[in-house]
Amino acid sequence: MPPRKSRARGNGAADGALPANLSGDDLADYYRRMALCRAIDERIWALNRQGKVPIAASSQGHEAAQLGSLLAAEKDGDCFLFPYYRDLALKFAAGITAEEVMRSFMGKAGDPYSNGRQFPLQGADLPRKIIQISNVVAAGLTQSVGYALACKMRGEQTVVLVYFGDGASSQGETHEAMNFAAVHKLPVIFICENNRYAISVPQRKQMGVEEVASRAAGYGFPGFAIDGMDFIGCYEATREAINSARAQGPVLLEMKVERFMSHTTDDDDRRYRPPDEVTQARQRDPLITFGNLLLEQGVLTQEQIDHAAADALAAVDAATDAADNASPPDVSTLHQMVYSG
């Protein structure tokens, strides 16, 4: 991939045509996944206020970045993912059921990531090729680089996608991970979902550069800043990055996104964000812009879009009821799996 300046696309439709390597079915499928992610995300916040979900971090505003890159990984077929704590949409869309998501958020048995030991959707979903051990930011970066090193040692072609926020970009391990990946030319794509806030601390207090992507030059590999609200752009950039990473080593992709909600259900962003900032950001809601693009391109009808929303709500309703009635983990599991056999 030749070095180039950051590119900014309009919301998908700006340059018209859809990628030739995607079918209408692919796009319709991903639109429905995004609608489902949004519906479950919103429901989880409501359940938190009802006292049924202890904690949640929202993906709202990050969906195009998470799902666009996921689609590229899925199409490639040999990618492994190390997400971070704000990647609810990514983890859900990767293939677990709505009920499993709800069991995880309510701390019920059958949580596929940790069986109720960890914060929601944290742990591992190996069938979907996902590991996220903790929410210590940037700890997953060095681990992802080690995973890629192991794949290379074993003669495998796997490309590793590791996700992190702008906050994690300040950690020392981010530097160590990128440096080591560069030395060994490992097939890792560092995906920074930059929403410009580390909880409450704005980007201007976090770094002296405009773009996290510019740091890639310091390690000797390519870095690109792209519009993370543009599903098609995120898909294309990730697809190219996968090919590049497999051929010649790491790539840094900074996906500029908007955080629609507070940091978590325990945060109140009115303390530190200008009141109209989120209102402005929502003008570029990826669910709406992606839907509009598919309407314009004739991939979906308005009726199908309306159906997607209604289907998503029905699926979330059913998942909520099922998880609410599900059993908690048996207390005997407290002592299990401290060590593996």
Next chain:
Amino acid sequence: MAVKSVIEAVREAIREEMRRDPTVFVMGEDVGARGGVFLATQGLMEEFGEDRIIDTPLAEASIVGIALGAAFRGQRPLPEIQFSDFVWPSVNQLIGEAARSCYGTNGAVQVPMTVRIPYGGGIRGGLFHSQNVETHFFHTPGLKVVTPSTPYDAKGLLKSAIRDNNPVVFLEHKKTYRLVRGEVPDGEYTLPLGVADIKRPGNTLTIVSYGLTLHYCLEAAQEVAPEGIDAEVIDLRTLTPLDRETILTSVRKTGKLLIAHEDNVTGGIGAEIAALVADQAFEYLDGPIARVCGPDVPTMPFAQTLEDAYIPDPTKIATALRRLAAY
């Protein structure tokens, strides 16, 4: 049987396991052409190549973090932290991440990683080349902690650690590397993790120790033997899993317990063993549980007088033995 040093035994174990299993690889600072600062990996890059003996950038957090990620994919990484004093930048990856990886994924993820760490003092290393770090890992469920004292134990335990599917902190007391020599069988053998070894049988009282201090305990036991004090000396060999039965069986026989280690006394391994014995062998005790340990200062200082004053040496241990035997 050939007589070998601890460092030679460690090197043999690494070489044999790397020959046996192609997923085993070494990473660390100066482990390649230099062969490690203590020469634990001397000659290994020539045999196994740069891809399996990886000289890393000088960055401990990533040494352990990258090893951990490689373990997730089924490799058996053998990272080396050059000195225990430098382990702290990697402690999040060890205590925060590796120790919780199996539990936090409900058993989906295994961590077949052994982190080798030269530790301890008595070599004029001062505050940052002498530290005892074992208690921090001993306190952490999910880790195994191994502390051999002899070449035979070091080799057999390291081979078992490498084959284990859990994160193992393998602590090699750096003063034993060349000071302690002993017979090592020529053929293949392993020693199980979690089994203590009675290095000296006795009936008067029980001494529990590990690492370099174990040898000081043996010297002290020898010194007081002519006085009719017949000490049984238990080498824990692994701190986690802790061989509680061997300790309890011995104390039930002797009725007296002394614990000796170089690490700080407060909250150390000895405190846990004292609590164990007080809880499960209280009726058998015929004297107070004694501890001869490093004092509560931040590691042994550089000056010879201060270092000597810190170390639980044979003289201090013998004094405590006489006091305990008098009960």
